[in-house]
Amino acid sequence: MPRVSGIPPARRAALRRRLLAWYDGGHRELPWRFPQRAADGYRVWLAEVMLQQTQVQAVIPYFERFLARFPTLDALAAAREEDVLALWSGLGYYARGRNLLAAARAARARHGGLPASVEALRALPGFGPYTAGAVASIAFAIPAPVVDGNVARVLARLFLVDGAPGDARTRARLWALAADLVDPARPGDLNQALMELGATVCGKPAPRCDRCPVAALCAARAGGREREVPPARLRPARRPLVLACALVERRGAVLVLPRRARGLFGGLLGPPAVEVAGGDDVRAALARTVRAEHGIDLAVGEEAAVVRRVLTHRELTLRGFRCEAARIPRGAEGAWIREAAGRRSGLPTAFAALIDTFFSTCRGVQDKKRPLRRGPPGAKFRDRVRA
Numbered sequence: 001m002p003r004v005s006g007i008p009p010a011r012r013a014a015l016r017r018r019l020l021a022w023y024d025g026g027h028r029e030l031p032w033r034f035p036q037r038a039a040d041g042y043r044v045w046l047a048e049v050m051l052q053q054t055q056v057q058a059v060i061p062y063f064e065r066f067l068a069r070f071p072t073l074d075a076l077a078a079a080r081e082e083d084v085l086a087l088w089s090g091l092g093y094y095a096r097g098r099n100l101l102a103a104a105r106a107a108r109a110r111h112g113g114l115p116a117s118v119e120a121l122r123a124l125p126g127f128g129p130y131t132a133g134a135v136a137s138i139a140f141a142i143p144a145p146v147v148d149g150n151v152a153r154v155l156a157r158l159f160l161v162d163g164a165p166g167d168a169r170t171r172a173r174l175w176a177l178a179a180d181l182v183d184p185a186r187p188g189d190l191n192q193a194l195m196e197l198g199a200t201v202c203g204k205p206a207p208r209c210d211r212c213p214v215a216a217l218c219a220a221r222a223g224g225r226e227r228e229v230p231p232a233r234l235r236p237a238r239r240p241l242v243l244a245c246a247l248v249e250r251r252g253a254v255l256v257l258p259r260r261a262r263g264l265f266g267g268l269l270g271p272p273a274v275e276v277a278g279g280d281d282v283r284a285a286l287a288r289t290v291r292a293e294h295g296i297d298l299a300v301g302e303e304a305a306v307v308r309r310v311l312t313h314r315e316l317t318l319r320g321f322r323c324e325a326a327r328i329p330r331g332a333e334g335a336w337i338r339e340a341a342g343r344r345s346g347l348p349t350a351f352a353a354l355i356d357t358f359f360s361t362c363r364g365v366q367d368k369k370r371p372l373r374r375g376p377p378g379a380k381f382r383d384r385v386r387a
């Protein structure tokens with residue numbers, strides 16, 4: 001990482017001093033925050049992975065549940081993927097959970113634990129420059145820079161870097177500034193001070209400069225441009241995605257099967273499904289796909305539940321069709337999800353919501369006729385009932 005960014009030494013020293021004093025004076029108490037040289041690398045790493053694309057308040061309960069189940073890297077390395085993904089359910093971006101497990105196993109096998117080296121960390125699955133820099137600096141006091149969205153915004157304003165955030169030259173400039181600014185004695189604290197400043201003071205679109213410890217050293221503030229820099233990132237419009245889902249119900253439980261490894265919710269359990277577009281014969285497409293992918297012959301009935309979710313890049317609609325399956329092949333890796341278990345089952349939350357909605361619909365119909373049948377599902381295949 002280049003270390004020549006052109007920060008004059010006196011300004012760099014003043015920025016370090018003020019940022020560290022402000023951080024020491026009081027920062028948010030978070031379960032993954034540690035003083036320099038007292039950090040638990042596993043917790044730092046886990047938090048950094050969970051915080052990607054996810055807000056702090058949403059992460060905290062997931063972080064605590066995950067640690068309760070897998071308190072150490074060794075415990076995680078010995079875990080089953082399905083148990084890891086079940087704890088990840090609801091956080092989204094499930095590849096993060098898979099990479100976490102793969103990296104834990106690789107770190108244990110290659111190094112006996114997390115390695116104290118940026119290069120060795122970068123060689124682990126899922127470790128990009130940000131995660132490697134965060135773990136190296138916070139857990140191992142290595143003077144490695146970090147640039148996430150918060151840090152990028154702070155640096156862009158401090159040094160008036162007004163290129164588009166996604167631009168390669170802008171990114172390179174910000175990383176060079178971060179590398180120059182990181183404090184060799186307290187790199188983790190300096191990096192966390194920048195993260196904290198971006199999260200709590202130097203926000204977008206309206207920074208609270210009157211509370212900022214480095215306001216006197218900020219180029220954007222001096223030029224009255226703190227609300228213009230960095231320019232807003234242009235996001236592509238979300239694409240609509242419609243999945244027709246087969247809801248095969250037996251004795252109060254719904255069939256879920258592993259999805260293909262690639263694509264949305266790849267490798268996770270869900271009702272058998274197919275992407276459909278306007279004009280498709282949805283029932284025919286669903287029956288054809290489930291037959292081809294799972295060897296199950298379906299009789300596709302009425303549409304019984306609809307769920308809509310806004311994902312980062314997609315507007316997702318799940319259309320659930322009540323289906324009858326004559327036979328489930330032996331050896332299929334699936335599960336039956338009981339009524340009211342959807343949200344506790346480790347499924348992606350959109351599928352769990354669809355199943356819960358379906359059961360609510362069933363109950364409404366059944367209440368008018370006769371009670372919903374309960375009891376173990378009559379599956380012939382590996383019968384892992386989640387209740």
Ligand code: SF4
Nearest residue numbers: 202209212215218226
């Ligand atoms: S002075 Fe304002 S714009 Fe500059 S770093 Fe502080 S909060 Fe951000």
